[in-house]
Amino acid sequence: NAGVTQTPKFQVLKTGQSMTLQCAQDMNHEYMSWYRQDPGMGLRLIHYSVGAGITDQGEVPNGYNVSRSTTEDFPLRLLSAAPSQTSVYFCASTQDRGPGNTIYFGEGSWLTVV
């Protein structure tokens, strides 16, 4: 069982570069999301998706784009990286058949923007 897989695990970018963080799940979950976690902060929601073709903004969406062309994949794009986007990024998924449904997290992607 692969669960939620994120790549890359570590990445260093220069300011202004673009990149995509990949997220894939093999559990046929409808709901997927991206969070960022900064030192001393909880996880903050960037974008989320309730199914293929449907995405919405979370708490901190600026500077990030997402798309959901398949159920399995939910990539996060940084169009022009800034030092403020240095963070740890977590992808999550759930079948979401109720508020207590189990949420599965990926192992995280550490991004540094210099």
Add this chain to the structure above:
Amino acid sequence: GQNIDQPTEMTATEGAIVQINCTYQTSGFNGLFWYQQHAGEAPTFLSYNVLDGLEEKGRFSSFLSRSKGYSYLLLKELQMKDSASYLCAVILDRGSTLGRLYFGRGTQLTVWP
């Protein structure tokens, strides 16, 4: 905005009991999660409360009072491996869990021998 408060740090000794508090003021409420997160790892699920009262699961218990906007996580018989950050997270409404899940900043617990 949403406000979820937890202590930043706590320390305790092996074998002891520790209570981590979480208070929340949010625009809606449809349940509260507790997660454990070891350094460099993803959060892992500990508990979920939606009704008032205590939920017990082995060495871990979680309590909720909706009228007071208050929850706590109780850890008994502490072990060194319990040293981690503990995250309180509130689901705001009856929509998608992932779209309405807000996290506190986490409480870093250090367990000493």
